[in-house]
Amino acid sequence: MTRRTTLIRNFSILALIIAAALQVSGALTVNPRPDPVSTGGLAPLEVHGAAARGIVERLQGHYRQLRFDDSLSEKVFNRYLRDLDPQRLYFLQEDIQAFDRYRLVMDDQLRKGDLAAGYDIFNLYQQRVSERLEYLLAKLEKGLDELDFGTDGSVLLDRSEEPWAASPEAMDDIWERRLLNAVLSMRLDGVEDDEIADRLKRRYSSQLNRIRQNGPEDVFQIYINALTQTFDPHTSYFTPHNSENFNISMSRSLEGIGAVLQAEDEYTKVVRLVPGGPAAKAGQLKPADRIVGVAQEDQEIVNVIGWRLDEVVNLIRGPKGTSVRLEIIPAGSASEHNTRVVVIERNKVMLEEQAAQKRVIEIERSDDEPLRLGVIRIPAFYLDFDAYHRGDANYTSTTRDVSRLLQALNDEEPGIDGLVIDLRNNGGGSLHEATQLVSLFIGGGPTVQVRDARGRVQVERDKVPGSLYSGPMAVLVNRFSASASEIFAGAMQDYGRAVIVGDYTFGKGTVQTLLPLGHGQLKLTQAKFYRVSGSSNQHLGVVPDVELPYLVDREEIGESALPNALPWDKIDPTQYKPHFNLTPLFSTLREQHDQRLEVNPEFVYVREQLALLQEQREKKAVSLNEKLRRQEQERLENRRLAIENNRRKATGEELLKDMAELRALDEQRALDPESANDGEDDSPDPYLLETGQVLADLVQLLQDKQVAKSN
Structure with a gap:
């Protein structure tokens, strides 16, 4: 045996000894792929593994820098189960126990492009949904007469936090209660039994057909988005088909x-x-x-x-x-x-139909001449990017349109005593336009800060000296004012340039980038907006200085209602000089505002409706006894009729005689655009009028302050 052969043999033996020792200590232990739970046939395509690895790689650049470890794996696991079965209506307790083998290995699998866990869980989900729908259809085939509506039982309205069903029999009971509730709800709505049975059969058959049509691409999208949205709700994966839809919608x-x-x-x-x-x-x-x-x-x-x-x-x-x-x-x-x-x-949806518009309203005051207030409604922050980049001098933009409208208001005789910027339902748009619009009112200075995932902060500034309007202002917002709207409203609040009136805004303060993949696209959150004061709009939104009641549930609408939304936080303020300190005036403004709302029939109506809605939302369960349900519905309808008639009496309108007239009115309100315009017709709505009153109060307080200063 040569010396070289001996060395090779000795190194081989040494390697075997080291490997054996490491295996004993666990250092080289390899987690085998867990045995599948389901026998379903959906499996990933070859392209999906590569796409998953690319997504994992790009997620390293997310603003929320989560590590791919067991903690993340558990979050993805829980999110995926929630996405598939949010009300815990399909999976059994034994299914969840079987899935537990995947709880801490999803991160390892996804890094390698291994999608076994996602497809295995989905295959059993598909099986369980089919079983439930077949159960319902079989019940309906026996006829509604077989259902017991004299029971003293009830049905839970929200099962999201309930235990998983312990057995198929327990799941049958859950679904029988849901079927009873569905039939009862339609009976109380005046639908005949034959129509009820027909509607439910069509609904459940349609769902059954749909669940059986799922393909590998569907599973991949659902599973990968359970991963991406563990980071935040705006980080999303688009399949090639959905990427095309997204690009079309962005091009308007x-x-x-x-x-x-x-x-x-x-x-x-x-x-x-x-x-x-x-x-x-x-x-x-x-x-x-x-x-x-x-x-x-x-x-x-x-x-x-x-x-x-x-x-x-x-x-x-x-x-x-x-x-x-x-x-x-x-x-x-x-x-x-x-x-x-x-x-x-x-x-x-044409760009010009989103253009800013102006009007003038008069606010009556008890002892003075009416105040003339200019109102500029901005539906979106728009910019004709193509014309802008071509160098077209006549390109369309929010700031240019508002500048023109402001100039027209300034040129009117008589002039205006104050200005309302109406941003209700403005979901955002161009960041450039939001910062440019700020510049019309502050006369130079920072407008917004942007912080990236590495902690680097960039400050956007208004570099144009002077302002186009320096008088008293109010900004009217609601829960649907988002993103760029919040940047503008937040800057006006920080600079003391305007009183903010309305509801808490949406709370979206993050920046997304679209990244191409070999298979689809990834929308990734890479930065966060901060106000010049250092406060974030994220999650919290812009808090109004004077709050108006709205029939909107913040637990359902807004950034804070989205799972895994990035939290509110703050960074160091940038150097800026507030124009006014309006804070000392807010207590007086709120007191006068509250006094008006106490007697304003429109807002008394909204508050009473809110109280009724809150009671309904707090209900955990409803009775399945038909007699009790009818009594409960009668009590509810009587309250609704009383609330409506209280408002009509206060406004001098004819009272409604019964619920039949109220239902007809509800239908008319639902179908008649004029009854649901939120202030878009020629007559000011109650929210705009009250904002005008708040601004008029502010004008008076500023005048009193100026007189006191002069004296």
Whole structure:
């Protein structure tokens, strides 16, 4: 044996000894892939593994720098189960125990592009959903007469925190109660039993057909988004098909209804309406409405519960001039089975229809001449990027339009005593335009700070000296004022340039970047906005100085309602010089405001409606006894009728005789755009009028302060 051969043999023996020792100590222990739970047939495509590895790599650049470890794995695991079965209506306790083998290995698998856990869990999910729908259809085949509506039982309205069902029999009981509730809800809504059975059969059959059509791409998208949205709700994966839809919508060339939608549980939920879009103009669709059915023109409505968001969007989209019918569960509805149908004509959302508009309103004062207030409504922060980059001197932008409107208001005789910037329902848009708009009112200085994932802070500044308007101002906002709107409102608040009136704003203070992948795209949160004072708008929103009551549930709408939203925080303020210190005046403004609201019939009505809605939201369960449910509904309807008539009596309108007249009025309000315009017609709405009163109070306080200073 040569010396070289001996050395090789000795090194081989040494390597074996080291390997054996490490295996004993656990250092080289390799976690084998867990045995699958399900026998389902969906499996990832080859391209999905590479895409998963690319997404994991890009997530290292996320603003929230999470480590890929067991803690992250557990978060993804819980998020995936929540996305699939949010109300714990399908998986059994034994299923969850079987899935536990994946709880701490998802991070390792995803780094390697191994998607076994996601597909295995989904396959069993698909099986369990099919079992439940088949159970319901079998119950309906026996007839509604077989159901017991004299029971003393109840059904839970929210099962998201309940234990998983311990057995198939326990799950049967849950679903029988849900079926009883569905039938009861429709009976109380005046639907005949034959129609109830027919509707439910169509609904459950549609859901069953849909669940059986899922393919590998569907599973990949759901599983990967459980990963991305563990980081934050705005980090999302788009499949190649959805990437195309996203790009179309961003270019504003999409022909549809002009609504921003999101998936929530098994429903498609309206997040906001695009200003100037068909849905906003029609006035029939509202944020927080849930879409459960879609029909083309006069065709039969297709049930879309359980459908993917992109599939629902494809059904709603269509050629300009055609109509789409949407079956919706109205926001705040006590039952998911009390639906109504709205009709919207499709059209393009044109940039010019989002343009800022002006008006002048007069605010009556008890002992003085009426105050003339200019109002500029800004539906969106828009910029014609193509014309801007071409160097077109006539490019369209928010700031240029507002400048022109301000100049026109300044040139009017008589002039204006104050200015209201109305940002209600303004979901944002161009950051450039938001900072430019700030510059019209501050005369130089920082406008917003942007902090990236590495902690580096960039300050955007107004470099143009002087301001276009320096008089008293109010900014009117609501829960749907978001992003760029919050940047502008926050700057006005920090500089003391305006009193902020309305509701807490949406609370979106993050910046996203679209990154291409070999298979689809990733929208990644990479930075965060901060105000010049150092405070973030994220999660909290802009807190109004004077608050108005709105029929909006902040637990359902806004950044704080989204799982894993980045938290509120603050950084060091940048150097800026406030124009005024309005804070000492706020207590007086609020006191005078509260006195008006106590006797204003419109806001008394809103407060009473809010109290009633809050009571309904706090209900954990409802009775399944038909007699008790009818009594409960009668009490609820009597309260609603009393609230409506209290307002009508205070405003001198004719009182309604009974619930039949109130239902007819509700239907008219739902279908008549003029009754749901939120101040977009020629007559000022109560919110704008009260904002005008607050601004008039501010004008008076500033004048008194100036007189006292002069004396």
